[in-house]
Amino acid sequence: MVIATGRRSFLWGAAATLVAPSLALSAQSERVVTLEWNATEICLSLGVHPVGVAEIAGYRQWVDVEADALAGSTEIGRRQQPSLEAIRKLAPTLVLSSKFRHQSLEARLRTFAPTVLLDDQPDDNDLLAAVYGNVRDAADALDRRPAAQALLADFDEQIDRLKTQIAGGASGRKILVAQPLPGVPRLRIFAPNAPVARLLDRIGLTAALDIPPEPFGFTTIDLEGLATIGDDACLVLLADGVPTDFSSAALWPMLPVVINDGVKLAGSRNWPFGSTASLAKILQDIASALL
8 A cells, every 4th residue: 555645646656667868877887876764765776876975973873774875975064065066076867855955956966967956855855755756756767667566565564563462452442652852851753744644543543642733753751841742652762762851850750751661762763754674674663662
């Protein structure tokens, strides 16, 4: 089952054998530069090894999808401020990045190579549909449509298997997934339009808090906010342990979710803002923590 993403998704599937000649690359000629981790993950998932990547060390630490394939890639600076000179020297045939982060650089980037900026912050705030759309858009530019179709089909199958797995022991359970923020006593929690939240709903889990959609798919919460979670809910931390700012607070042991042993750890090696591989891993780790 594939999540419907509207008329654009239908047209992409109907034209699956057509590739725009101005952007599509042959396997022999591709020299792709990626300026955002999401673009890097998609390339690697489609079997393309970028010649230049922004923040390789950070990608290895936070995303770590097919990261060994970056052994021959050149570091081109920070995601926020990539080195244009380093990009030029690589003589790329395609620059792939984020519309939100690099739209202001698009004109300059196009002087080096055709440039595709993936729309990771769509106007309708449907961030899961954007995950699917970005894979398809990247595949169009990379001449990897069959690989993208297989990738998305496999992703859907993984999510459906998790739904079956959850149905065996945690279906309908109220859940709040949170990511600790370094240096501050707050947690990042995901709004209903975030890919993680949409997928949790799809596999049969219920949001423990009613929060509105957010432009970036998340907001933050403090200890007092956690006190509003019912005693029948589960708090899943994308962490290896409870942050000291929380566990050492006087309020922590009195939280209903703590008293009822509802705090679970899904591990810190999870990137909730990534593409299909990152999201499938998070969902699997959450399911394992619950079961």
